[in-house]
Amino acid sequence: MKKFILDTNIYINFYERYYNIDYFPSFWKNISPILNKHVIIPEIIISENYQNRWFRDWLEINYTEKIVNHKDYASDWTKILQHVLLSNMYKNEALTSDKGWAKETIADPWIIAIALAENYTIVTNERKNHGLNSKNPSKSVQIPDICNDLKINCIDMSGFFKEVNLVV
Numbered sequence: 001m002k003k004f005i006l007d008t009n010i011y012i013n014f015y016e017r018y019y020n021i022d023y024f025p026s027f028w029k030n031i032s033p034i035l036n037k038h039v040i041i042p043e044i045i046i047s048e049n050y051q052n053r054w055f056r057d058w059l060e061i062n063y064t065e066k067i068v069n070h071k072d073y074a075s076d077w078t079k080i081l082q083h084v085l086l087s088n089m090y091k092n093e094a095l096t097s098d099k100g101w102a103k104e105t106i107a108d109p110w111i112i113a114i115a116l117a118e119n120y121t122i123v124t125n126e127r128k129n130h131g132l133n134s135k136n137p138s139k140s141v142q143i144p145d146i147c148n149d150l151k152i153n154c155i156d157m158s159g160f161f162k163e164v165n166l167v168v
Helices: 008-018 025-038 043-047 053-062 070-086 107-118 143-150 157-163
Strands: 004-006 121-123
Touching: 004 008, 004 107, 004 157, 008 053, 008 157, 025 053, 043 070, 043 107, 070 107, 070 143, 107 121, 107 143, 121 157
Parallel strands: 004 121
Antiparallel strands: none
16 A cells, blocks of 8 residues: 655645634544555654644544654665765755754655655655756755655645545
């Protein structure tokens, strides 16, 4: 069965931008079994400071699968950072800035590491950097660019809904 890892921005879309529980209770009723059947959730996603208390509480009640310890994938995480470091497409800031991927609290390289190790599909709203080039290296890394480099399947939220047949 195909498994997915959802980027933090997807969960934020769920609870904050598009499917507020007050207006879309059927979304929350229908997404719960999908998460339990198709999605693995690493600790780093829950602990990222973007997640609000309501969502954390909802997950605690509704997500019955084991939360994955992302640090079990430390060697794969190192491979991801090494890939960025050795690429001439990125400036050092891509790793070392406040939101740089070398910070252990940044989820993006962890979810890529898990997806790479386990052959999972990543779901994100990030877009490829179509201007990425070695003459003008980027200060930030986008998940779809690294997924493309490493041949990891990466889709957006609508693609995820289609793959899991979400109907609300």
